[in-house]
Amino acid sequence: MNATIQFKDLGLKDYKETWDYQEVLFNQIIAIKSQNRKEAIQKPTPNYFLFVEHPHVYTLGKSGHIENLLISEEKLEAIGAKYYKINRGGDITYHGPGQIVGYPILDLENFFTDIHKYLRLLEEMVILTLAEYGLKAERSKGETGVWLDVGTPFVRKICALGVRASRWVTMHGFALNVNTDLGYFDNMIPCGIKGKAVTSLNVELGVAQVSMEEVKGKLLKHFVALFNAEIKTKIEETTLIL
Known part of the structure; x- marks a missing residue:
């Protein structure tokens, strides 16, 4: 078991380019696991964690419905946004500047084999981070993600x-x-759930900007603690670097 996680902040990076990079890392781990089944000596599988900001983009998960994207291809082009149907779970979401996107590419057999626990720990990482800013964030029953004022009209x-x-x-x-332009969410039904609003950290705190680097540091701190992991801040040179 290998609890070391190689971390890299990609900065502002195109969504498709980053998706392809994730696939490289993902397939690398799968290949090692496949080879290990044939060998007496087991090679440790690596783990990765990427931070990134994307230019404006809408992505639709495998279980999503295109009807939840409320604008045409022409309007997408007019607002400088792209659209991709991708191979994750969930419905539609938006990524853009001012938003911290995190991609853990982990072999969970290095930690635990429980997808439900994995999702709950990602949510807990965010909940603990927001608590440091005085916000009471929580889960919403039957819905993934992190929410505020669950069970209220707000x-x-x-x-x-x-x-x-x-x-x-x-x-x-x-x-x-974090500092996301929430107007872009008006072009979709967030995660396919009608009647639910979207917010950001700077709006909740009533400030123009929140330090992205500060938030990233808090997220990483809680991620390491929750996964009982060790962070390595340089990805091995044998791995494709964006």
């Missing part, structure tokens, strides 16, 4: 989750709205 979502897992290897992840 419920609103601040973090979306959508993952893919195969042979206990994960990809995709979470998107936390």
Whole structure:
């Protein structure tokens, strides 16, 4: 078992380019696991965790409905946004500048083999991070992600989750709205759930900007603690670097 996680902040990066990079890392882990089944000596599988911001993009998960994207291809082009149907779970979501997107590409057999627990720990990482800013964030029964004022008419979502897992290897992840332009959410039904508002950390705190680097540091701190992991801040040179 290998509890070391190689971490990299990709900065602002195109969604499709980053998706392809995730696939490289994901397939690398799958290949090692397949080879291990044939060998007496087992090679440790690596784990990765990426932070990234994307230019404006809408993505639709495997169980999603295109009707939840409320604008045409022409309007997408007019607002400078792209659209992709992708291989994660969940419905539609938006990524854009001012949003911290996290992609853990883990071999869960290095940690635990429980997808439900994995999702709950990602949510807990965000809940603990927001608590450091004085916000009481929580889960909403039957819905993934992190929410505020659950059970009230003012419920609103601040973090979306959508993952893919195969042979206990994960990809995709979470998107936390920090300084996000919330107007882009008006072009979709967030996660396919009608009547639920979306918010961001800077809106909740009533400030123009929140330090993205500060939030990333808090997320990473809680991630390491929850997964009982060790972070390595340089991805091995044998791995494709964006």
